[in-house]
Amino acid sequence: MKYIAEYRDGEQARHIAAKIAAEVRPGHSYRFMEFCGGHTHAIARYGIAGLLPDSVRMIHGPGCPVCVLPIGRIDLAIHLALERGVILCTYGDTMRVPASDGLSLIQAKARGADVRMVYSATDALALAGKHPEREVVFLAIGFETTTPPTALVLRAAHARAVRNFSVLCCHVLTPAAITHILESAAVRQLGTVPIDGFIGPAHVSIVIGAQPYAYFAEEYRKPVVIAGFEPLDVMQGILMLVRQVNAGRAVVENEFSRAVTPEGNVAAQDLVSQVFELRESFEWRGLGDVPYSALKIRTAYAAWDAERKFGLHYASVPDHKHCECGAILRGVKRPTDCKLFGTVCTPETPMGSCMVSNEGACAAHYAYGRFRDIPVVTA
Amino acid sequence: MCLAIPARVVELRPGLRAVVDLSGVRKEVSIDLVDDAQLGDYVIVHVGYAIGRIDPEEAERTLALFAELSAAQGGA
Numbered sequence: 427m428k429y430i431a432e433y434r435d436g437e438q439a440r441h442i443a444a445k446i447a448a449e450v451r452p453g454h455s456y457r458f459m460e461f462c463g464g465h466t467h468a469i470a471r472y473g474i475a476g477l478l479p480d481s482v483r484m485i486h487g488p489g490c491p492v493c494v495l496p497i498g499r500i501d502l503a504i505h506l507a508l509e510r511g512v513i514l515c516t517y518g519d520t521m522r523v524p525a526s527d528g529l530s531l532i533q534a535k536a537r538g539a540d541v542r543m544v545y546s547a548t549d550a551l552a553l554a555g556k557h558p559e560r561e562v563v564f565l566a567i568g569f570e571t572t573t574p575p576t577a578l579v580l581r582a583a584h585a586r587a588v589r590n591f592s593v594l595c596c597h598v599l600t601p602a603a604i605t606h607i608l609e610s611a612a613v614r615q616l617g618t619v620p621i622d623g624f625i626g627p628a629h630v631s632i633v634i635g636a637q638p639y640a641y642f643a644e645e646y647r648k649p650v651v652i653a654g655f656e657p658l659d660v661m662q663g664i665l666m667l668v669r670q671v672n673a674g675r676a677v678v679e680n681e682f683s684r685a686v687t688p689e690g691n692v693a694a695q696d697l698v699s700q701v702f703e704l705r706e707s708f709e710w711r712g713l714g715d716v717p718y719s720a721l722k723i724r725t726a727y728a729a730w731d732a733e734r735k736f737g738l739h740y741a742s743v744p745d746h747k748h749c750e751c752g753a754i755l756r757g758v759k760r761p762t763d764c765k766l767f768g769t770v771c772t773p774e775t776p777m778g779s780c781m782v783s784n785e786g787a788c789a790a791h792y793a794y795g796r797f798r799d800i801p802v803v804t805a
Numbered sequence: 806m807c808l809a810i811p812a813r814v815v816e817l818r819p820g821l822r823a824v825v826d827l828s829g830v831r832k833e834v835s836i837d838l839v840d841d842a843q844l845g846d847y848v849i850v851h852v853g854y855a856i857g858r859i860d861p862e863e864a865e866r867t868l869a870l871f872a873e874l875s876a877a878q879g880g881a
Binding site for chain 1: 806807808809810811813827828835837838839840847849851852853854856857858859860861863864866867868870871872874875877
């Protein structure tokens with residue numbers, strides 16, 4: 427596949443690995459956070475961690491929208507599906523996120539709720555056309571990559587005056603989450619790890635561009651390298667971070683220049699700001715309430731906002747008491763530090779959100795890394 | 806979640822729709838967010854929408870950078 431296969435070449439990966447090994451300073455340790463779940467997945471799937479010298483440690487960030495979606499938001503969707511009789515549509519990963527009372531959307535479906543998995547927001551709007559007698563709600567989650575499609579669907583529903591369609595908006599913002607990790611007193615009290623630099627988002631940056639990261643680089647003196655999701659992109663991004671740290675530099679660099687421009691997709695940004703505005707605060711699983719870190723639907727589109735239409739009120743719900751997703755999402759703990767990992771919590775029966783999406787740190791480690799540290803014994 | 810794949814535009818359709826080809830798999834997607842996409846362009850498809858485009862020259866430049874790394878180490 428063009429633009430994919432050539433960025434997965436094992437030989438080249440070994441060359442970049444050799445370069446990284448040659449350039450790290452003896453006695454110096456490098457801790458880089460890959461913000462995105464897409465990078466977390468690539469690092470686990472392609473064995474990138476095994477190609478890095480011991481002094482380079484990758485810390486998984488909170489950039490997995492399924493993982494950071496708090497229980498209370500899923501509860502709202504389950505309420506709509508079970509008690510308000512709506513057709514509840516959502517992206518596949520969201521279906522299995524554990525919520526209150528041992529329920530998930532898929533379990534609500536088993537109890538008779540009309541929950542449907544859709545590939546695209548536009549499929550949800552089409553369902554509203556097909557079932558004019560029913561209310562159709564789209565549970566919209568995701569970062570800046572996924573927000574413009576939701577905005578288009580809301581605009582279309584408004585233009586066509588589709589009255590039986592609404593959106594439960596849970597879209598969140600990347601730069602706000604990175605800032606929160608870097609400066610929040612709450613996060614500091616809960617304990618966090620020093621971070622020497624960030625691998626910046628790939629597909630989010632196609633939409634928002636490279637410019638929004640300049641603030642972290644300048645204000646917090648942290649290098650940021652935007653990298654693609656293919657393994658060579660990630661390796662090259664790590665090499666570029668090592669070089670910045672060695673040179674005492676902290677700037678935004680763009681490894682993913684084949685798709686990311688400084689200004690991003692301006693048409694998509696304009697559309698998003700027409701339809702959405704900032705929420706004052708939004709709860710993230712693991713990070714708590716983060717100010718101005720999410721979007722809500724503008725008043726002009728209030729008739730298509732499920733929270734207003736159904737009078738929904740968000741209530742925060744604590745995670746399972748032994749679940750370490752919160753600490754893992756802050757980069758404080760690793761999946762193997764959680765006693766539920768791989769025992770009661772597996773991809774088949776996830777207890778915490780990080781085990782649900784294959785971009786979650788726990789699911790990625792379970793699928794690709796859980797035997798990595800076990801020594802091979804000859805029979 | 807942010808999974809997105811580069812695919813080639815093989816047909817432009819009315820209403821800002823396009824058929825894309827990914828190694829033989831064809832699918833109609835929206836080009837509302839990349840409305841100047843042309844036949845033959847590689848667009849990045851996410852949840853049924855093209856959200857961006859691949860710049861072929863930049864793609865070559867990145868690959869050339871990898872190749873230089875190998876050459877510097879006497880590799881392939």
